[in-house]
Amino acid sequence: MLTGESLSLKLENIRSALNRQEETLIFALIERAQFRLNASIYDPKAFRLESLSFLDYLLLETEKVHARVRRYTSPDELPFFPLTSLPDPILPEAVYPKSIVPNQVNLNEDIKQAYLESIVPELCLPGDDGHFGSSALGDVSVLQILSKRIHYGKFVAEAKFLRHRDKFVVLIRRGDRERILDAITDAKVEEQVLDRIQAKAAAYGRNESNPGAPQLIDPLLVRKVYEKIVIPLTKQVQLLYLLDRLKHE
């Protein structure tokens, strides 16, 4: 019989979760794309919001609310702001099946920087449309699902570690980052993921209201999100998780 532990680390379950997260990410990107760039929401000096940009203010305040309902006690949810700047949960901690080992891996800073610098300028038409709140809310949704998807690499890494423990123990002891990266890389699967996300974006991004109008999102841009951000940062998460894994042996 499978315990909760082995269930949440079954590669098939991980794959199905990753797969479903693709839809969520595509929907979130489509929602952000309907508004203009609205660059002032990224400028800490544009609004008087406690020295934060509009986006950072909304992200921090949203994380405070979610922290109170224990979002960040879940092993697959990580905040963009340090836990020390967030309130304690007001709900008792939920019991999660044992899955990944405790760790400090959090690449949210890199995720945010990559999204804001290389995706948003291509995702949105330039200029302002006054929809600052909607645009920032759209960014919050994209960042949250990007973070979840990328840090899911920890579950992938743990499943791979358990499957090939002896091999990984040797590589980790040696601190051989290159070989660990090799061991967690499958170029063929990566190419399949890229083709799949592009096909999904083409399907979900069809403009059903007005087939003559531009699609809701450029499928090649979604492919780029995976190529430049999701896949490399997921591998980085896996690597960092594994390098620290033996502490729990």
Place this chain on the structure above:
Amino acid sequence: MLTGESLSLKLENIRSALNRQEETLIFALIERAQFRLNASIYDPKAFRLESLSFLDYLLLETEKVHARVRRYTSPDELPFFPLTSLPDPILPEAVYPKSIVPNQVNLNEDIKQAYLESIVPELCLPGDDGHFGSSALGDVSVLQILSKRIHYGKFVAEAKFLRHRDKFVVLIRRGDRERILDAITDAKVEEQVLDRIQAKAAAYGRNESNPGAPQLIDPLLVRKVYEKIVIPLTKQVQLLYLLDRLKHE
């Protein structure tokens, strides 16, 4: 040259906004539908959250954050909780082009009740999956877009009023609700909207990851959301808005 005022009341612009809101609503419903019903999030006694249900707590706290960034100063955004329980905006009020007249019409209570009673039980598989936060967040997104879509009826009503002022003034003076409802109803257009939303839900709800698996949402349920909630409550919004319209003549 069109001023901001006439632009935001051009029927073509209103129609295009309503049309785009359909996509947002379908995406939000699809996101909620991936989780089970999780009935305890609707029970004010299930969690210790200041006597509120998990959903209401999350909704209230989210509205507090959004109120601070002036969401509810926009004529097309209405909170579910009374403004008196929300903080003042910390941003200066944005300047909106003159469009609808000031009014108190807010059907959010009815929207929430209808959504929770007649949609959620069909949208979600029964039972618990422990994803309380994700489910409640999904509900918040659906409720916010339902509210926006339905209260957009005010813009529709104002545009109709301006176009047929003499006729509406007579009906409003008489308080003839029935004839006002007649004047704002177009059964043929309603049927077209229902067919369109059903077709869109079928398109966006295709399971692209696994074409053999069930679709992400039942197109007939989305049609029902429009038939039982969106269309009748939008007409109610239009009626209430018009009944009070002459105060501003």
